[in-house]
Amino acid sequence: MSEDSIVVKVAKAFVVLCNFGFPTFLAACGALALKETGNDPQVAFMGIYVFIFATVLFLFEALQVLPFPSLDFMYKKNFGFLYGKLFFNSTTFLLTFYIT
Numbered sequence: 001m002s003e004d005s006i007v008v009k010v011a012k013a014f015v016v017l018c019n020f021g022f023p024t025f026l027a028a029c030g031a032l033a034l035k036e037t038g039n040d041p042q043v044a045f046m047g048i049y050v051f052i053f054a055t056v057l058f059l060f061e062a063l064q065v066l067p068f069p070s071l072d073f074m075y076k077k078n079f080g081f082l083y084g085k086l087f088f089n090s091t092t093f094l095l096t097f098y099i100t
Contacts, residue, residue, distance in 0.1 A: 019061045027054035 033047030063072050 016061075016065060019064075020058065023054040023058035023061065026057070027051050030054060 027050075030047045030049075030051030030053075033043055033050065037044040037047065059071075060075060063075060
């Protein structure tokens with residue numbers, strides 16, 4: 001096994017870890033927003049929205065690691081923006097920095 005292939009495998013594992021870590025932290029932000037809502041319905045709505053988006057994102061990343069054809073078809077049909085890299089990255093970036 002060459003050193004290059006080990007570096008590539010470690011890099012891919014790091015990216016997969018980041019792809020699962022991001023929605024996990026995003027869900028935590030949504031849960032904390034729900035906990036700290038007080039009487040503000042806008043914060044409660046945003047917390048629920050972020051939590052649901054994080055769940056969809058986590059399941060999408062799980063489908064990339066362990067493909068399941070019927071769920072993958074459902075995701076492509078209902079959440080097609082997740083498959084376009086430019087729009088997906090900009091949407092995720094803007095949503096993350098909007099709530100922080």
